[in-house]
Amino acid sequence: MEIVYWSIISILFIIGFVGLVYPIIPSVLFLLAGYILYGVFFSFEHFSLFFWLIQSFFIILLFVADYIANMIGVQKYGGSKAGVWGSTIGLLVGPFIIPFLGILIGPFIGAVAAELLVNKRDFKNSLKIGFGSVIGFISSVITKAVIQTLMIVYFLLVVF
Template sequence: MEFVGWILVIACFIISFIGLVYPIIPGVLFLLGGFLVYGLFFSFTELSWWFWASEIIFVVILFGADTVANAFGIKKFGGSNAGMWGSTIGLLIGPFVIPVAGILAGPFLGAVIAELIVERRTFGEAVKSGVGSLVGFLASTFAKAVIQIVMIVVFFIAI
């Protein structure tokens, strides 16, 4: 039964990293799910209050990193709130419309389209905002990957 428990924990961790590139998958929930699966199969006693407190802080930082990086990328490149919303919508729809490249093309196209239609920007300004959304997405993905790795390391230290 231990083997099954570890397989499920590791599967949750892997799915959490898949959630970095497919935002429709709630990666952080799978990460927390891996911790809960460990507790159910083995024991919650090793997962002390400091462990849960630190993991909750990391979850808050994860959500913050996502929002801040996207907003910073778009604003730094001259984008608007419409560009941020377009980027977010493109991020959710892109991977399904364009299976492999959609994860990058979605936020870019979403920001460009929103800037052109809602803000009535020139094509050059809209593309610049799209590049900003792409930079923000990549920075956010990198930051979230690092934070998730730290969360897993803290888990293994705790057990």
């Protein structure tokens, strides 16, 4: 039965990583569900207050990394808050319109559209800002993947 339990926990962790490229999937909730199921299946005894404080710190880092990477990516290429918002909206809508590629095209189009419509930028600068939004997204995914990996490694160190 232990194999089944670990398989379920592993699947939840994998879904958490899928959430890195499909932001509609709440990655953090799947990681937390894996921890809670471990407690239900095995024992909560390993999860001290310190464990939850460290995991909470990582969760805060995930949200901060996501916001900052997107903001820096757009602003480094001359974008404004409108570009950041457009990129974020494109990130959420893109995968529904164009599965898989929408995750990259959505933020790009969102940032370009926002800069063109809100800030009346020329097309060339708007394209550059859209490129920055894609760079920001990719940076965010890499950073969050590292943080989520650290969360799971810490979990495994605690339970073994």
